[in-house]
Amino acid sequence: NAGVTQTPKFQVLKTGQSMTLQCAQDMNHNSMYWYRQDPGMGLRLIYYSASEGTTDKGEVPNGYNVSRLNKREFSLRLESAAPSQTSVYFCASLSGFNYNEQFFGPGTRLTVL
Amino acid sequence: DQQVKQNSPSLSVQEGRISILNCDYTNSMFDYFLWYKKYPAEGPTFLISISSIKDKNEDGRFTVFLNKSAKHLSLHIVPSQPGDSAVYFCAAVGGYTGTASKLTFGTGTRLQVTL
Numbered sequence: 001n002a003g004v005t006q007t008p009k010f011q012v013l014k015t016g017q018s019m020t021l022q023c024a025q026d027m028n029h030n031s032m033y034w035y036r037q038d039p040g041m042g043l044r045l046i047y048y049s050a051s052e053g054t055t056d057k058g059e060v061p062n063g064y065n066v067s068r069l070n071k072r073e074f075s076l077r078l079e080s081a082a083p084s085q086t087s088v089y090f091c092a093s094l095s096g097f098n099y100n101e102q103f104f105g106p107g108t109r110l111t112v113l
Numbered sequence: 114d115q116q117v118k119q120n121s122p123s124l125s126v127q128e129g130r131i132s133i134l135n136c137d138y139t140n141s142m143f144d145y146f147l148w149y150k151k152y153p154a155e156g157p158t159f160l161i162s163i164s165s166i167k168d169k170n171e172d173g174r175f176t177v178f179l180n181k182s183a184k185h186l187s188l189h190i191v192p193s194q195p196g197d198s199a200v201y202f203c204a205a206v207g208g209y210t211g212t213a214s215k216l217t218f219g220t221g222t223r224l225q226v227t228l
Contacts, residue, residue, distance in 0.1 A: 031214075035218075042218040042220040042221055043157070043202065043216075043218040045215060045216070045217075090157070100145050100216075101159045101162065102159075105156050106154070107154070107155070
């Protein structure tokens with residue numbers, strides 16, 4: 001099992017460019033999450049998907065969109081990147097209601113110039 | 114409004130001694146707490162958790178204590194080892210949507226275990 005995988009690992013964008021961060025999990029988990037990590041801020045929830053076909057906003061959703069393509073894949077899109085979106089992005093998944101442990105991917109380091 | 118706080122950004126401990134990492138929370142609706150460990154350039158990995166109905170949970174060298182009245186939890190690592198050097202995040206569970214639980218993270222404490 002690969003667990004949670006993310007692509008790309010690194011990306012540099014110019015202000016105004018768009019891109020999609022990809023996330024996939026092979027653990028048959030129902031719920032998936034996108035977080036961003038900034039210095040001194042911990043991890044903040046951007047969007048999550050409780051199950052295939054549903055998505056909901058987290059704490060910091062502005063400037064992002066998500067797609068739960070199927071049970072395995074959950075993508076995060078930046079339509080018009082801004083320097084404030086420079087961050088490390090983590091995808092995570094969770095098996096079900098009684099299990100609170102989320103499994104994280106290795107992260108994508110994004111720089112917006 | 115930071116609902117989960119880790120007031121010590123860094124901690125240095127000698128190998129073999131006890132490491133104590135602290136976490137405070139403000140939301141009394143949190144009912145489950147987790148500690149995650151993060152190495153540079155990797156994603157966080159789950160370390161240990163505790164339900165609000167307990168006050169202690171132990172797993173090998175790691176013990177988490179919960180004081181609900183003080184809204185405080187701590188992670189004890191005994192004995193500390195150089196491989197424990199990492200950033201530790203405290204997280205609290207609050208808010209369910211169907212099968213999705215939502216974690217609120219603290220800002221992290223960087224632990225350095227010295228020889």
